[in-house]
Amino acid sequence: MNCIICGVNTNEGSNYCENHLSAYINLKEAYNEWKKAMDITWQEYLKKVIENENTGEWVRELAIHLLNENLE
């Protein structure tokens, strides 16, 4: 399979390549901390992450994809 974000070969059964998969894990983990810090929905969270200049490139690409596709 190819990564749905960058097209690079992925490990079997994964939609994401190694880099975007690690970004996905970080993004999901960080959401728990964002929720503890403030009232925020998943969609709002993704928007804030996309806008933030400190966000890593792979995370931003992934967040844009998740937001556009309305995915968790």
Place this chain on the structure above:
Amino acid sequence: MITEKPTAAKRIADALNEKGTPVKHEEHGITYYDIVRNGERIRVVPAIGHLYSVAQEGKGWTYPIFQTKWVPSYIANKQSRNTENFIRVISKLSREAKNFISATDFDIEGSQIAYCVLKYACGESSLTRAQRMKFSTLTNRDIIKGFNSLSPTLDWELIEAGRTRHEIDWIYGINLSRAMILSLKKVSGMYKALSTGRVQGPTLAFIAEREKKIRSFVPKPFWTINAVALIDGKKYLLEYSQKKIWIKKEAEKVINECNNRVGAVSQIQTRKTLQKPPVPLDIGTLQSEAYTYFRFTPSRTLRIAEQLYLDALISYPRSGSQKFPPSIDVHAILKSLSNIEEYSQMARELLSKEKLVPTQGKKEDLAHPPIHPTGNLPEKKLKEDNRKIFDLVVRRFLAVFGDPSIRESLKIEITINGHLFHLRGSRILEQGWQKYYSPYIRSEETILPQLKEGQKIELDSIELVDKYTTAPPRYNPKSVLMLMENQHIGTKATRAEIIDTLYSRGYITGERIFMTPLGFSVINILSKYCPKVLSVELTRELEQEMEEIETNRRTRQEVIIDAVEKLTPILKELKLKEKVIGQGLSEALASLRREKSTIGICPICKEGSLTIMHSKKTRKRFIGCSNYWTKKCSFSVPIPQEGDIETTGENCQYCGFPMVRIRRSRKKPWNMCINWQNCPGGKNKIQRGGETQ
């Protein structure tokens, strides 16, 4: 007598000659000198760094290759053509010599240079007739001292360690690099200079690890309280006792409870701290300071320091020592420095001290003292870069003999409705060593008003500030150098060069280091198919073994055999996986080329992207819009035909068109607006050297 460089030959000849001036000769463009010392005729002949290099024994551009030989550098490397005449002249002159003296720099490389010259240019028998001269500066005093205490034989431990290092590095570098180049060639038919090596691989792996952390970083929110107090009509920023508040509601609660309230001083604490002078300069610290204050890359600093050493202005720069031995004549150096107006007062002040005791660092290098001024004064005005490094070395030298500086810190606690804030100030009470090193210290003084405990404090404003955590910082040449030093990979002489290679191979880019797709690809491939090559342990083990040669605990043969045994299975694995490796590299190169040729969005159609294209008719290159092929946009502009062109990432301040940077070999890079034919910026449209005019 063989010296490492022509400048050193002249200095040594001048210092040792007892009658008149040395007799100068020139042959094939090489200058050498005849001198007389203790009634003996000595001919001082220079090398020009390494005149011999490791090369492959036998033919064939393949791998694995473990058989090596030493050949003249001009044969191994076309860029070393200038070494041919040196070898020719030394070889001819050696026939008349009765004995030989190795007067190259006293380190592994220097010993190795002289050994090769003696063995291959002067003949094997010269090795048993050779003595070693040791010195740490090129001042007359040190040269004469070195000559008067010649070692009866060559420094064999250093030579063996040097030969081993060169051979192992060559074996690792050539085999691993060829494995990558040949994999790529087999898959795509394309040739590209790719490389990795014993130290290069682990260094690149560290940079890649950081890059991955940065690219997969998710910022987390936190809040800070910005409170400003109004005291005697002046505003002071108060620090909330909790620097980061991780829950927004808690931060809002603080604001609500402090808003429109008056605080009171609850405690005043003053503390005096003693700041010891800095430790003496070893090469790593000099490179680090020069990067911090002048933005000089480590290799540039080393180059400049070597020039200053050859001019006898500073001691040998590749020193790893932070401890001054008692043999350094500090008084004489200070006395001499007092003749330079800039340092005169400071040097005199130190000379008036009863006792001069330097601070000592942890690092030790028995062969050389820390980098310090020799006491020789510049004969002519120094070039700006050289002046900066000289100044840094001199001031650091003065500072290590200075008194501790004393700083007073003041911490005022202010309580506002049960919430604790701090007001911090500090000032220098005694400058001590800092007055000598002041241009290279970043320290600020904050003077606070006189306050008493219980005094009321009025708030001017208080607000909540949204903040986010940031990714770990990118490496820069200085931090990579420090990382290599901390990880004990590479040597003080080679680290800067390895960083340069990572840039020149296109694996990393920018002063704040970014990994390129090619760099990532090399790392991904190596970590997938032969992670050992990236292992810092393997490199460290080999470093350790090579150091053991210097102390006579291991032999050259043992270490080389061990290194080859470690490398053989790695190469076998690479050979088996050539196809996938080649595929990965080929994809990365294609992506790199695409990225490099893209300049930006087309300013005319605002849709297509501007890329570097080539005319089918003339093969000349130009920048054109990608929509040209669909006939939607015909924008194109001519560009220089020579040099590498890349985007600067910025737009022209006059017309808004993208700017490009042109890099030509041995020339300063310059920036250009791609709309240079019509840009209203006129003369300013071209900005040489990347600096705005």
